[in-house]
Amino acid sequence: MNLGKFFEGWTFRTNRPTYAAGDELTAFVTGYENGVAQVRIGDTIITLPDADRGLGDTLVRLRVTAFDDADATGTGELLGVVEAGT
Numbered sequence: 001m002n003l004g005k006f007f008e009g010w011t012f013r014t015n016r017p018t019y020a021a022g023d024e025l026t027a028f029v030t031g032y033e034n035g036v037a038q039v040r041i042g043d044t045i046i047t048l049p050d051a052d053r054g055l056g057d058t059l060v061r062l063r064v065t066a067f068d069d070a071d072a073t074g075t076g077e078l079l080g081v082v083e084a085g086t
Helices: none
Strands: 022-031 036-043 044-048 060-067 073-083
Touching: 022 044, 022 073, 044 060
Parallel strands: 044 073
Antiparallel strands: 022 036, 022 060, 036 044, 060 073
């Protein structure tokens, strides 16, 4: 049996996904640090400096404005609320 063909197209997910400026995502605001909202996707952190307080556990749409692959950190702009937290 040729295992190469069996595993063809398989990929593994990373705990540090990377993004590029302009990428649009849907993710949960997981908390705030120094008053700035943060979205965590695995070990990647994207801050949303323009987001209002009180969005914890809220599903939002955001656009990445800057990203550092080496640190898996970036900034983004809030595009809108998809689903309010409980």
